[in-house]
Amino acid sequence: GESVGLHLPTLSVQEGDNSIINCAYSNSASDYFIWYKQESGKGPQFIIDIRSNMDKRQGQRVTVLLNKTVKHLSLQIAATQPGDSAVYFCAENILPSGNTGKLIFGQGTTLQVKP
Amino acid sequence: DAGVIQSPRHEVTEMGQEVTLRCKPISGHNSLFWYRQTMMRGLELLIYFNNNVPIDDSGMPEDRFSAKMPNASFSTLKIQPSEPRDSAVYFCASSLRRGQAEAFFGQGTRLTVV
Numbered sequence: 001g002e003s004v005g006l007h008l009p010t011l012s013v014q015e016g017d018n019s020i021i022n023c024a025y026s027n028s029a030s031d032y033f034i035w036y037k038q039e040s041g042k043g044p045q046f047i048i049d050i051r052s053n054m055d056k057r058q059g060q061r062v063t064v065l066l067n068k069t070v071k072h073l074s075l076q077i078a079a080t081q082p083g084d085s086a087v088y089f090c091a092e093n094i095l096p097s098g099n100t101g102k103l104i105f106g107q108g109t110t111l112q113v114k115p
Numbered sequence: 116d117a118g119v120i121q122s123p124r125h126e127v128t129e130m131g132q133e134v135t136l137r138c139k140p141i142s143g144h145n146s147l148f149w150y151r152q153t154m155m156r157g158l159e160l161l162i163y164f165n166n167n168v169p170i171d172d173s174g175m176p177e178d179r180f181s182a183k184m185p186n187a188s189f190s191t192l193k194i195q196p197s198e199p200r201d202s203a204v205y206f207c208a209s210s211l212r213r214g215q216a217e218a219f220f221g222q223g224t225r226l227t228v229v
Binding site: 034036041042043044045046049089102103104105106107108 | 159171222
């Protein structure tokens with residue numbers, strides 16, 4: 001069935017260090033993946049996405065890696081800052097022709113940044 | 116654009132009462148999603164619409180839940196009758212239909228059923 005799961009519920013890092021958040025997915029038909037950040041009291045906010053025809057994509061301070069062989073997704077945050085403290089979700093999206101598809105979310109990883 | 120707008124932000128109601136949550140998607144977006152978030156179950160997709168038509172409502176927990184989208188700029192999620200286990204944060208999100216699956220989320224409605 002469809003499921004997206006995260007390996008660790010909480011990740012604690014020192015300010016300035018790099019963070020790596022992992023995610024496993026089980027649906028081999030998924031062809032689009034998104035990382036969201038959710039701060040307390042707010043809705044999820046888009047960080048970065050990647051399509052299945054890519055294995056790496058970089059944004060500002062963030063990099064997403066996709067390993068389709070083992071169905072694994074990771075989010076790397078460089079030089080982690082206190083403002084990065086939040087819950088991070090990976091989500092998978094199946095894009096049937098002419099349709100947005102639906103997002104299936106993982107359980108989330110809490111990132112705590114220590115000053 | 117103001118983004119996805121949800122109302123109310125907070126709702127406290129008594130068990131058995133009807134609850135209606137409202138959502139205004141981003142103008143021009145053709146897809147609308149209702150999610151429920153709890154500590155135990157995380158973010159669950161309840162239902163989604165494309166061009167105002169419900170496409171997949173398999174996530175709707177039971178018949179007490181219903182959703183409508185009468186036009187491209189408005190959607191409601193109704194719970195009748197409400198139960199304490201319905202307490203959660205309900206999010207609405209919208210996205211463009213073709214080629215872009217990124218969903219933009221509203222601030223959510225925190226529902227407490229006592």
